[in-house]
Amino acid sequence: MTEKLLNHLAEGPASAPPLLLGPSLGTSYALWDQVAPELSVGHRVVRWDLPGHGGSPAALISPGASVSDLADQVIALADALGVDRFAYAGVSLGGAVGLDLAVRHPERVSSLAVICSSAHFGGAEPWRERAERVRRDGLEWLLPSANARWFAGDFTVERLIRDHAEADPAAYAACCDALAAFDLRERLGEIGAPTLLIAGRQDPATPPAHLREIADAVPGAALVEIPGASHLAPAQCPEAVLTALRAHFGQGARRGMAVRREVLGDAHVDRAQARQTPFTARFQDFISRYAWGEIWTDPTLSRRERSMITLTALVAHGHYDELAMHVRAARRNGLTPEEIGAVLLQAAVYCGVPAANSAFATAQRVLAEEEDGAREG
Template sequence: MTEKLLNHRTEGPTTAPPLLLGPSLGTSYALWDQVAPELSIGHRVVRWDLPGHGGSAPDLIGPGATVGDLAGLVLALADSLGIERFAYAGVSLGGAVGLYLAVHHPERVSSLAVICSSAHFNGSKMWEERAALVRREGLASLAEGADARWFTPGFTVPGLVQDHRDADPGAYAACCDALAAFDLRERLPEISAPTLLIAGRDDPATPPAHLREIADAVPGAALVEIPGASHLAPAQCPEAVLTAMRAHFDKAAGGAKRGMEVRREVLGDAHVDRAQARQTAFTARFQDFISRYAWGEIWTDLTLSRRERSMITLTALVAHGHYDELAMHVRAARRNGLTPEEIGAVLLQAAVYCGVPAANSAFAAAQRVLAEEEG
């Protein structure tokens, strides 16, 4: 029998570092609509729906559910997608799931962002009362007050409010049960993943003090407060949230960003800009692969110098007859400090082991590049 999974949406190259995005209670993965597309440029983004929310089945959890149960569903989703280790960001209840994963499954979480959330949600009484109300009367009356709980006065996102109305009352109440039982304050110092806390300065549900409490307890954690943001900051202030998340996850991942830096240093801005301008949805995965793997891992390895790597690359390109690529790497070799005489010596060495005809074409290509440089 096939295991039921959380409804989800994936965006970005499958070869990119995975980033899972968790929603808040009462919303769907549409909460991330203004942020996920930009994050997917450099990440394999997977955003998911809570049980009974969006497209997720309501019977994935039941009364008495815990945040640990929700975390288990997230891990099952990651496993089904072949994702072993991932970055994670979540809002409110989705953020609590991230904290739970970082404490109980540290081997799975590479970095963490907790947004408008808490290590506890003001005790159990309020959530027990809300769960009872929803089981008794449904979600219509509660959804009427969503704007006041989620946004500053005068701002709304109608689609998210409609998600609240459309959520399954039983599953919503079970999520309330999970919030009622959640308190991870004593375990926060155990979190080892690089952690970012994002607070909405005008958030009445999880005010900045709740995020500051986590930041003070988690070793090395950073805290960002967003002016004018309430509880659903990714929907209300997406640019500010995106800026903070990009800085955090790029620093934690390192490889893709550093790879692009090295690629530009070796090949030049003009070449990289042309490659990026030609990028399409079809080639995006390959471009990401090149930046992360070739430039972010191989060219950044300090075992060999860049001069030595240029010599090896020139020889390999001659051997396989890739003369257009060779011309590009002759320019790169010059940036890496090789003189024309040294480039000629490399090609002469290649003539012995790769053949005279190959070296003849290589000398012609290299001579064109060097002549252009002299000109």
């Protein structure tokens, strides 16, 4: 790992949709210990440390830093990992980073969850004062109040308290500078990514009103309030946070299933679902979420164009059962029999005559069945 990157931990299948998780000031990626492993079942989860926190170098941040500077570090991390578009969830300062990413890099953020955070953090002066004292006296004076600031009741997480104590004071103070300067209220309406706000009802730092303010300004945003949760909700109420995030980030699978039905038809999808077993369930979810929820919904290519590409690929690999299914799909996507024939003829040149011969036979059978069905109808 290069020193120029934020320290991070990646979990989950490399082929799964990426999900980046951002921490709160004073914590490390251990904040997500009770949530990230479960999310990694269906996502490639990458959780990262703030500069000077956990394993991230303090040199990555300087006095007078902004939230945008931190967001740029996240983009650099995503680029280094080969991640172009990602879902994002962040707590407090990590949530502010998510808002900044969604405003300045909308093409990178597929969906967003902002947890116990704000579009502004109560004015600049208290954060400037904290930064000044941390630079002068270190972090020791903040430690006795950490539990009251972070958790409700007698709850605590020793690992997070230790992270707070071990953070680099200069980097912590620079993060305070970023919070002091942060105010994104005027730009919240620009956020187009599906957005979920999660508030802890007992959070004194960013009470539910702060999350409600974001929810009211971001088009289509949803708000969940968690009883019994204070500022570090993923640590204190992990099941509630996990349930909300699963429902929000699972939209790809639901969207994918809708597209799958539009392209392949209800009858085919119903048969596939009826044949599903516990052994094949994750594969079926993978198809709906990735192939149909990510690839087929990408607006770069039309469905007609995707059908032509798919037909060619299936001919090239000799997948004639799948080819029959996608000839029907091509008709639903607007291709005429003549256009399907032209695609198969093109495939004959580049994939070979024997492959195209079998493909023409398959397509002719499907088109004849379609014609017979139309006459009977």
